[in-house]
Amino acid sequence: MSSASPVIGVLALQGDVREHLAALRAAGAEARPVRRPEELAEAGGLVVPGGESTTIAKLAAAFGLLEPLRARVRAGMPAYGSCAGMILLADKILDGGDGQETVGGIDMTVRRNAFGRQNESFEAAVDVAGVGGGPVEGVFIRAPWVESTGAGVEVLAEHAGHPVAVRQGALLATSFHPELTGDHRLHALFVEMARGGAAGHR
C-alpha cells in the first residue's frame, strides 16, 4: 500500500502535539493524534513529540501503550522523535528519572537535559545530512544529546561536537524542535521515510 498520503500518528499523551500535527500536514501527510492502542494500530508511522519524557513514558505505561509501541517499532513502523521523543526512541538513556522507561528502537545512548537547564536553552543553525537548502533552524530546549551510537546508526547532524540528529532504518530522532519553526524540511524527510516504509519493510 504505497498511499500518496500516509497516515501518521502523533503520540498525544503530553507535549507539543499540535505543532507536530501542523508540520506533518504541511509536509503532505494525513496526521492524527494517538492516545490509545487502537489509534496506534491505525497509524502507518508515528511522531513522538517534544514534552516531558518522564511524563510521556509514565502515561504510555499506564494506558497500555508502551508494549504496543515497542512491538510496532520492532516490526518496522517508521517513527520520528524530537527532544523528549528522541529520549523515548533511545535504547539506553543517561540522567533519566528513577526507573524511566523508553520505547527504544534506535541503538544509541541519549543523555537527558545534556545541553543544560532552561537558561542554557538556545537557537542555532544546524546542518543536517540529507536535508538540502541550507541549515535548519535548531531550537534546543533543555535538550538531550546522543552520547554514543551503535554501528547501524547514521549521525545526520552534530552541535558542539555532539550528535543531535540520527537515523537508523525507518527511525529518525532530533535533539531540537523543528515543529516550533516554520521550517518543515525534517518533517518532509520523515514523511518520505514513512512512504518508503509503507511501500514495504526492508
Add this chain to the structure above:
Amino acid sequence: MSSTPTSTPATPETGTARVKRGMAEQLKGGVIMDVVTPEQAKIAEDAGAVAVMALERVPADIRKDGGVARMSDPDMIEGIIGAVSIPVMAKSRIGHFVEAQVLQALGVDYIDESEVLTPADEVNHSDKFAFTTPFVCGATNLGEALRRIAEGAAMIRSKGEAGTGNVVEAVRHLRQIRSEIGRLRALDHNELYAAAKDLRAPYELVKEVADLGKLPVVLFSAGGVATPADAALMRQLGAEGVFVGSGIFKSGDPATRAAAIVKATTFYDDPKIIAEVSRGLGEAMVGINCDTLPETERYANRGW
C-alpha cells in the same frame, strides 16, 4: 517587541522568544504541581508532573498564616532542583525584579511573577525581556494577558483564586479570556485599534490574537483545581494544561490524587477515564467558598 520569532542566529543564542515560549509548548497537556519540600517534589515527579513550582508555603497556608508572602529561601529551591529531573519553577512577587534576578541566578527554569505573593510594586510588573529565564504570569481577562505578554511573559495562566480549592474563579477567568478572543475574531480590521484601546493592550498583539484566534503564548489554568474533574473541566474550557497548588498536598492521599489529576488532564475529554481515576482518592482539600472571601483577601485583584 519580538512577538513573531523569525530566523535562526548563526551563533547559538539563549533567551530568545522562541526558546522561552517553546519551553511552555513542551509543558502542554501536563500538570505543574506546587511543592514545598524535596520529598513532595519527588512525589510530584513520580506521579507524572511536567514541572514543579517550588514554594515555601502552598497558597492555602499563605492564606491561613497571613503576613507578607515573599520569594522562597534559596536553600529550599536548590534542594528541590537537586531532587528532581523535571523543570523547576519558582515565584517572585509582582514587580520585584530583584527576586526574579535571584531566581534566575539559582537556575530555575521558569519564573512565576505571582499575585499569590504580596506585590512589591502596585504600578509596575517586572520587565521580563531583561531576563534569560522565561516568565509565566496570571491574568483574569484578555487585556491583562496581553499587557503581561507585552512586558515579555512567555506563558499565561488564569489567576483563579489560589488556595481556595474552589475552581469557580479559574472558570470565570478562562471563559473571559476565551470569549474576548472570540469577540476579537469577529471584528472588522478597522475596529481592532479601538479594541486595543479598550483592552489597554498594544495594537500589534491585539491584531495577532485576532489573526491566530488564540494567545501567541501557551495558556494554562491555575487557581482552585482540587480534583481530576476540575483539571479536565479547565482543559475542556480551553486551558492547554493545569497548575495545581494546594489541591494535591492539602489532600488525604497526595501521590494518588496527583497521578489521577495527571491522567485526567491527558484524557480530559474521556469521562470514563475521568470516572475511573476519580475513585478512591481519599479526602479532597476542604476548600473555601470564594463569595465569603473579603475583597482584601482576593489574590486575583492583585496585578494591573
